[in-house]
Amino acid sequence: MARMPPASKTEKATINTIARLAGVSKKTVSRVLNHSPLVRDDTREKVLALMREHDYAPDPQARGLAFRHSFLIGLVFDNPTAQYIVNMQYGVLDALAGTGFELVVHPSDSRRSDYVEGVRQFVRRQRLYGVILVPRVSEDASLSQMLIEEQCRYVRIASIELDEPSRRLHTHDRRACIEAAHYVQSLGHRHVGLITGPKRYRSAIERGEGFKQGLAERGIELAPNLEYEGGYTFESGVAGADALLAQIPRPTAIFAANDEMAAGIYKAALRRGLTVPGDVSVIGYDDSPLAAQLWPALTTVRLPVREVGRKAAELLLAEFQNRPALPVSIRPNLVVRDSCQPPRAS
Amino acid sequence: MARMPPASKTEKATINTIARLAGVSKKTVSRVLNHSPLVRDDTREKVLALMREHDYAPDPQARGLAFRHSFLIGLVFDNPTAQYIVNMQYGVLDALAGTGFELVVHPSDSRRSDYVEGVRQFVRRQRLYGVILVPRVSEDASLSQMLIEEQCRYVRIASIELDEPSRRLHTHDRRACIEAAHYVQSLGHRHVGLITGPKRYRSAIERGEGFKQGLAERGIELAPNLEYEGGYTFESGVAGADALLAQIPRPTAIFAANDEMAAGIYKAALRRGLTVPGDVSVIGYDDSPLAAQLWPALTTVRLPVREVGRKAAELLLAEFQNRPALPVSIRPNLVVRDSCQPPRAS
DNA sequence: CTGAAAGCGCTTACAG
DNA sequence: CTGAAAGCGCTTACAG
Numbered sequence: 001m002a003r004m005p006p007a008s009k010t011e012k013a014t015i016n017t018i019a020r021l022a023g024v025s026k027k028t029v030s031r032v033l034n035h036s037p038l039v040r041d042d043t044r045e046k047v048l049a050l051m052r053e054h055d056y057a058p059d060p061q062a063r064g065l066a067f068r069h070s071f072l073i074g075l076v077f078d079n080p081t082a083q084y085i086v087n088m089q090y091g092v093l094d095a096l097a098g099t100g101f102e103l104v105v106h107p108s109d110s111r112r113s114d115y116v117e118g119v120r121q122f123v124r125r126q127r128l129y130g131v132i133l134v135p136r137v138s139e140d141a142s143l144s145q146m147l148i149e150e151q152c153r154y155v156r157i158a159s160i161e162l163d164e165p166s167r168r169l170h171t172h173d174r175r176a177c178i179e180a181a182h183y184v185q186s187l188g189h190r191h192v193g194l195i196t197g198p199k200r201y202r203s204a205i206e207r208g209e210g211f212k213q214g215l216a217e218r219g220i221e222l223a224p225n226l227e228y229e230g231g232y233t234f235e236s237g238v239a240g241a242d243a244l245l246a247q248i249p250r251p252t253a254i255f256a257a258n259d260e261m262a263a264g265i266y267k268a269a270l271r272r273g274l275t276v277p278g279d280v281s282v283i284g285y286d287d288s289p290l291a292a293q294l295w296p297a298l299t300t301v302r303l304p305v306r307e308v309g310r311k312a313a314e315l316l317l318a319e320f321q322n323r324p325a326l327p328v329s330i331r332p333n334l335v336v337r338d339s340c341q342p343p344r345a346s
Numbered sequence: 347m348a349r350m351p352p353a354s355k356t357e358k359a360t361i362n363t364i365a366r367l368a369g370v371s372k373k374t375v376s377r378v379l380n381h382s383p384l385v386r387d388d389t390r391e392k393v394l395a396l397m398r399e400h401d402y403a404p405d406p407q408a409r410g411l412a413f414r415h416s417f418l419i420g421l422v423f424d425n426p427t428a429q430y431i432v433n434m435q436y437g438v439l440d441a442l443a444g445t446g447f448e449l450v451v452h453p454s455d456s457r458r459s460d461y462v463e464g465v466r467q468f469v470r471r472q473r474l475y476g477v478i479l480v481p482r483v484s485e486d487a488s489l490s491q492m493l494i495e496e497q498c499r500y501v502r503i504a505s506i507e508l509d510e511p512s513r514r515l516h517t518h519d520r521r522a523c524i525e526a527a528h529y530v531q532s533l534g535h536r537h538v539g540l541i542t543g544p545k546r547y548r549s550a551i552e553r554g555e556g557f558k559q560g561l562a563e564r565g566i567e568l569a570p571n572l573e574y575e576g577g578y579t580f581e582s583g584v585a586g587a588d589a590l591l592a593q594i595p596r597p598t599a600i601f602a603a604n605d606e607m608a609a610g611i612y613k614a615a616l617r618r619g620l621t622v623p624g625d626v627s628v629i630g631y632d633d634s635p636l637a638a639q640l641w642p643a644l645t646t647v648r649l650p651v652r653e654v655g656r657k658a659a660e661l662l663l664a665e666f667q668n669r670p671a672l673p674v675s676i677r678p679n680l681v682v683r684d685s686c687q688p689p690r691a692s
Numbered sequence: 693c694t695g696a697a698a699g700c701g702c703t704t705a706c707a708g
Numbered sequence: 709c710t711g712a713a714a715g716c717g718c719t720t721a722c723a724g
Contacts, residue, residue, distance in 0.1 A: 012470070014701055025711045030703065038709055057471045061416055062701030064407045065716045072448070082428035082635075089451055102418070102450045102472060105435055124358070125403045126448060234639045260639075267641050289428070290636070293580045293606075295613050360717055371695045376719065384693055408717030411700045694724085703716080708709105 013054040022047050033058055060100055071101045074131035076119055078110040083288055084305055091309020110137050116146050123152045130154055130316045139202045155312045159203040165327035169312050173203050174210035176301045176332040180283055181214025184253050188342040193226040193251035195240035195261050207257040226251055230261045237264020252343035253281035259288040259300055266294055281340035296338035303332040359400040368393050379404055406446055417447045420477040422465055424456040429634055430651055437655020456483050462492050469498045476500055476662045485548045501658045505552040511673035515658050519549050520556035522647045522678040526629055527560025530599050534688045539572040539597035541586035541607050553603040572597050576607045583610020598689035599627035605634040605646055612640055627686040642684035649678040
């Protein structure tokens with residue numbers, strides 16, 4: 001690239017600039033930067049004023065080199081939906097704003113045997129301050145084990161309480177699905193179908209078990225032929241609904257463990273000449289953008305993902321910011337739209 | 347966090363470790379690292395072997411401090427669709443793999459008057475090596491002007507050829523829409539509707555103009571009452587289709603400037619008792635995940651976004667890697683699915 | 693083709 | 709409450 005003209009602004013201020021102007025050593029400026037109590041109040045004020053005046057911010061690289069860790073937080077994920085990732089990123093960035101930390105993204109493929117090594121290189125080479133683990137990689141004990149070996153902080157976002165309190169964020173999938181089941185029962189449904197996610201996902205188990213538990217609590221037993229293991233994909237939702245809607249008696253309501261599969265139910269119903277919710281009520285999970293766009297709009301379970309991201313980042317930075325690292329738990333809520341109604345009188 | 351046991355692996359190798367073991371100065375190791383030709387072949391080989399043996403990688407923070415820039419690439423965007431952002435991130439990361447660079451994300455809100463200053467702080471404080479600008483922030487001249495002031499490299503991804511060759515990636519929206527129009531005409535449609543994006547987006551103008559140009563080239567003039575300015579949202583697609591489908595004669599095909607709005611056409615058609623593509627053919631833009639899930643599956647224009655991200659990152663790193671910085675252009679292609687057919691004989 | 697010295701902008705460890 | 713020295717792991721500028 002061609003040489004560019006010098007910046008119009010004055011040269012970037014460093015810790016030396018501030019120290020010289022304040023008539024103190026750079027160590028004192030450093031103390032102010034790191035909130036050390038060992039600085040006289042008037043000294044601190046003078047230094048802070050100078051920092052503001054010169055728009056000074058410490059160089060994260062120099063700081064990182066001295067601290068022996070970077071000011072980077074990693075987000076490690078394995079292909080959840082795009083909306084989930086993006087919301088998570090927004091949430092993490094909400095928490096990082098003004099802290100000097102930045103977010104670096106690291107997608108990985110947990111089906112590859114070497115993905116843990118890939119994450120190891122990532123955290124080691126970049127000397128990451130910490131990482132946030134999103135399902136399903138958050139469920140992998142070999143990954144968290146490696147991070148402990150590497151002395152890298154982490155927070156696991158998961159549907160159950162994995163790991164110790166300071167490192168977990170619990171999303172209460174089971175509880176949310178119990179409530180979804182209660183809602184379905186309250187409308188009067190007795191023949192209810194279930195399309196679960198793939199059982200290698202902990203969330204799939206939690207959601208499926210939760211839903212059945214919720215029905216059982218209200219005296220409804222879900223028949224084995226009304227449960228189908230899907231793959232969290234649209235196509236698997238279509239296949240699952242085809243299977244369930246062929247049963248006799250036909251279920252009057254179906255719960256799908258995510259919205260993609262719930263959308264698949266719409267397609268299968270449409271093809272069979274069945275209406276939603278007239279012939280079959282549908283309920284999903286995620287409140288993806290899809291949910292509001294389906295016609296009729298989909299009743300679904302919503303986890304506030306952006307808030308999850310924010311809380312996870314806050315937990316990760318708690319120690320650095322001298323706050324207590326308390327375990328976090330966030331509950332989803334049911335978003336009632338138009339895809340459920342009482343069953344037709346039979 | 348509690349102190350953790352020391353890592354099981356040996357201490358991390360530094361440039362000094364390698365230099366000592368190779369019996370050379372660290373400057374020589376540095377030369378190998380930076381592909382300097384001023385190293386004897388056998389010296390280079392010995393150093394490289396040692397690096398491999400000790401799994402050595404230079405510390406990006408130390409390197410960055412000395413180089414006066416970090417090894418971070420910023421992705422600056424203003425709320426395009428989640429899938430677009432995520433695909434872009436994957437693409438950028440494809441190009442960064444193995445280079446020692448990492449990707450940091452920076453969403454911003456271009457409606458806020460201070461967003462350019464926000465990006466300025468971001469690039470200055472982190473000493474970013476460069477940034478990739480995604481529409482619509484890529485279209486903002488005040489942003490690129492600021493980056494030049496800050497001497498920060500950038501690449502603009504845009505629907506037209508903005509900026510100088512070494513800083514632009516052209517996505518040919520106009521050409522793609524011309525071809526979409528030709529396709530619609532080739533099916534025999536004469537009464538064609540258009541739902542554009544908001545005119546403050548350059549892409550909206552390019553797509554709309556391109557589509558009209560393509561029709562004109564085949565002797566079809568798009569009537570003013572068959573053009574509607576949408577907002578790139580599902581709801582605006584519904585509203586647009588409601589307006590267009592009420593015209594007489596009713597259009598037999600509608601092109602929407604993105605898939606969200608195209609999905610809105612489906613809903614409007616369904617409500618009016620019209621079938622897609624029997625009564626009205628629909629064509630979208632983006633090939634979002636939605637497109638394949640609609641029923642019938644949506645014919646749409648697909649930009650390979652991941653490839654765009656990869657090429658943009660390669661262009662940004664060209665200078666660093668001693669490659670020529672040639673302008674990049676990527677053409678979308680038409681994905682024909684089930685939402686278009688010839689018009690009914692009238 | 694190779695190296696000793698100085699420096700990037702911070703912090704730790706020690707001294708007072 | 710404050711500071712001088714040394715160091716984090718690299719590179720630039722200079723010398724040979």
